[in-house]
Amino acid sequence: MDYEKQIENDADEIINGKGYVVIPNVFTKEEIKEAKDLIDKNMDMLLEEAGKKSAIQGEYDDKKDSANLVQGKIIVWNLVYKGKIFEKMAQKKRVVDVFKKVLGNSVVLGSFAARTVNPGDKSQLPHVDYPYFDMHTMERYPKNINFSFLMNCQSTIMIDDFTKDNGSTALVPGSQKWGTYPKDTDKYFKECIQVTGESGSAFLMTGACWHGSYESKENCGDRRAILGQYLPGFVKPMEDWEKGSKFPGGEDIKNNFSDDLKALLFGYDYPRIMQEAD
């Protein structure tokens, strides 16, 4: 199938179909190894600072609102400042082209972070990232919101294989069309499927799908992933892309970003553009 047709099909599946696609072999084994080593190095530093052995998820309490559980306690944020390989991954054409079809070509990167599920972790509470993970009750939304157009897409780069046992992401196929928050956890756990694939695959979905990482069995090893949040330019990015430039060496890293990456991080600047036009 030609490239353009493939992109169109993937976008259509995300919008009108199951809400996700898995594309194998988007990244080579060498790229994945390079990313994995850097994630481990950064994770070790964070764990040492936090005085922990693993990136635990906090006490599981399904009466608490999900914001407590949606994010693991330790996530490696701001990856675009933490290695050239992450810069390359964040702007991967095969991924961004699909998201441009879904979100329009003002698309920006909202976050690019590594999230690890450790053996024995419980399932995340089901949630939507619409457009952010912390919009965790319907009361936070404007009245009568529906998800008739999408304001969030997520790429999950599988650094380890995603299996049924190691905390792969679960989601309810087609739920992106419902436009509701997954309060009904019984329905979620009855209807969700687990998205599996080999390391190097990119799993593209919309955050409007009911989803969350699934529980991981003991002895299954870490499930590392890079989560990329992509948004139409008018939605505020979740991460602050200037922050990394303020650390030693950060300004140089920023100045050396490719034009495509600069466009994803800083390209959409609507109010200022209009003021300058005065």
Ligand SMILES: O=C(O)CCC(=O)C(=O)O
């Ligand atoms: O790690 C995963 O599989 C999903 C994570 C997620 O949905 C989130 O943190 O918003």
Ligand SMILES: [Fe+2]
């Ligand atoms: Fe999420």
